[in-house]
Amino acid sequence: MSSGGPGPRRVWLPRASLLLLLLTIVLTSGPARAHEFRPALLRLTERPNPSGENGSFDLRLVAPAQSTAGAIGEGELTPIVPAHCELRQIRLDCGAQGLVGELGVAGLDRHPVDVIVELRFVDGTQITSVLGPDQPTMTVDGATEQAGSDSVFSDYVALGIEHILLGPDHLLFVLGLVLLVRAAGSDTRTLVWTVTAFTLAHSITLAAATLQLVQVPGPPVEAGIALSILLLARELARGQTDETARDTWSWRYPWVVAFGFGLLHGFGFAGALSEVGLPQGQIPLALLGFNVGVELGQLAVVAVLLVVLLGARALARAAQLRPKIARLGTLAPTWVMGALAFAWTIDRVLGFWG
Structure with missing residues (x-):
């Protein structure tokens, strides 16, 4: 009788341990979603002006649902625009001085995600860059040259x-x-x-x-x-x-x-x-x-x-x-x-x- 007792325990203990592992992972990993990679997007599209004095942009900031630090709430990632520019919801007015100065995204210290920046000008040219927690801003000097191939590829x-x-x-x-x-x-x-x-x-x-x-x-x-x-x-x-x-x-x-x-x-x-x-x-x-x-x-x-x-x-x-x-x-x-x-x-x- 005593020799038969340990046999079932040796069989069932590993199975019970595996079942417990499965249950623990199911309960703790429910929110997991595929592909946590989610860059943010900051896109500025210059608005055409019949008078020829441009300096107004449509601004769009798309933030991912979460970062490695957790869920990203509304308003936790916000655009950084040059000091002379005025931001009204999705409209950025920079006046005659134009889009010159520091541009980026605030909040990357709390939510470390990359940000793809796209600047689209009325003459069809474009600047593309990638920002991140270590470099949350970029300097725009008013040039409308398209981003170099080396920069796009490396980014x-x-x-x-x-x-x-x-x-x-x-x-x-x-x-x-x-x-x-x-x-x-x-x-x-x-x-x-x-x-x-x-x-x-x-x-x-x-x-x-x-x-x-x-x-x-x-x-x-x-x-x-x-x-x-x-x-x-x-x-x-x-x-x-x-x-x-x-x-x-x-x-x-x-x-x-x-x-x-x-x-x-x-x-x-x-x-x-x-x-x-x-x-x-x-x-x-x-x-x-x-x-x-x-x-x-x-x-x-x-x-x-x-x-x-x-x-x-x-x-x-x-x-x-x-x-x-x-x-x-x-x-x-x-x-x-x-x-x-x-x-x-x-x-x-x-x-x-x-």
């Missing part, structure tokens, strides 16, 4: 890097790809090609949606992204516990799976980029810069993950962990990944009716 590269680093579902999906390729015993080249396939697909649908060639509703896309992570976690869990379950496309051709799901992920943040817009006349360059930034960010994340995985493996060997404990450590990231994806999927599906 959007930075935005692409920021997107991947602040996008929780992207990071989780990249983690799943790393775990899948490493568990399959593939080399680093396969991993790089897999991540690059994800970026390529991501770029195709991002460009198509941003250029309004394809329009897909946002909520179903966000739910689909969460579901894609859940399916990847399920595939990982099956393959990690049963090697006979690895005879699938996901294990044999991870780059194909990355490309397929990458098409879906590309739609996920295209809406955010469309809201703030792209510099007219330099849209292809801005999209290229953004996607280069995403690829650089992903490769940096992959490099860090590989170092962490190698360090954890070396630490486990040095500590001489029992096989069962080491096995639990291998499965834990997959469980957490699946639990988060499950919570996001339920939350976003319920959001269809919210």
Whole structure:
């Protein structure tokens, strides 16, 4: 009788712990939404004046719903305009002196987000710049020269890097790809090609949606992204516990799976980029810069993950962990990944009716 008691406990304790982990993540991660990357937009469009004395602008400031510091309330991000200009709601009058002086956004110290600034003049030229918490203002000297190609490209590269680093579902999906390729015993080249396939697909649908060639509703896309992570976690869990379950496309051709799901992920943040817009006349360059930034960010994340995985493996060997404990450590990231994806999927599906 006594020998049979511990057996059921050993079976049920891990299951109960996993159930508790799932419940905790579901209760605490409900507000999570896809693609936390949300730049703000400050756009000034010069109003034509028949007398030829321009100096009046339509001003539009679009703030994201939240930043890494939390929800952004109304009035927490406000425009900074030159001292001689007068701002009346969405109308900025700068008189004969014109738009000269400091221009930017106040409140970035409390809510650290990037701000895409677009100045559009009546002669068709445009100035494009990117501000942030470290540089909340820019100096306008009255010139109406279009932003240089180097500036636009570098600004959007930075935005692409920021997107991947602040996008929780992207990071989780990249983690799943790393775990899948490493568990399959593939080399680093396969991993790089897999991540690059994800970026390529991501770029195709991002460009198509941003250029309004394809329009897909946002909520179903966000739910689909969460579901894609859940399916990847399920595939990982099956393959990690049963090697006979690895005879699938996901294990044999991870780059194909990355490309397929990458098409879906590309739609996920295209809406955010469309809201703030792209510099007219330099849209292809801005999209290229953004996607280069995403690829650089992903490769940096992959490099860090590989170092962490190698360090954890070396630490486990040095500590001489029992096989069962080491096995639990291998499965834990997959469980957490699946639990988060499950919570996001339920939350976003319920959001269809919210």
